[in-house]
Amino acid sequence: xxxxxxxxxxxxxxxxxxxxxxxxxxxxxxxxxxxxxxxxxxxxxxxxxxxxxxxxxxxxxxxxxxxxxxxxxxxxxxxxxxxxxxxxxxxxxxxxxxxxxxxxxxxxxxxxxxxxxxx
Numbered sequence: 001x002x003x004x005x006x007x008x009x010x011x012x013x014x015x016x017x018x019x020x021x022x023x024x025x026x027x028x029x030x031x032x033x034x035x036x037x038x039x040x041x042x043x044x045x046x047x048x049x050x051x052x053x054x055x056x057x058x059x060x061x062x063x064x065x066x067x068x069x070x071x072x073x074x075x076x077x078x079x080x081x082x083x084x085x086x087x088x089x090x091x092x093x094x095x096x097x098x099x100x101x102x103x104x105x106x107x108x109x110x111x112x113x114x115x116x117x118x119x
Contacts, residue, residue: 003050005114008042009107015074016093016103022081023089029082035075037068042110050113059109059116066102066109073102 022029037043046064054060077099080089092099113119 003045029078059112063109063113070102070106073099
């Protein structure tokens, strides 16, 4: 199974919009699932087929680590949303925050893996 890593980048970029929508719509999110790095398509791929094919590449381990960190940060925003701390949740999505850094880092890591793996 191959993975469209450009699509994976796009999907992870959409998390900010999903979190903003949850704030606007007063939604409750599943923080436990969001925190897991193996629930999204990229995570499933990283922990199965990609590990078998690309696990020895330096960029692979970095991608796994950055991806996991991203999901942890997204779950922290989701937790703030679930406790109705909307100003805090909004602030967590700003530039210069842990969420923003994790989001950028996972995109860079995916691109690095894509390049090193020749995908």
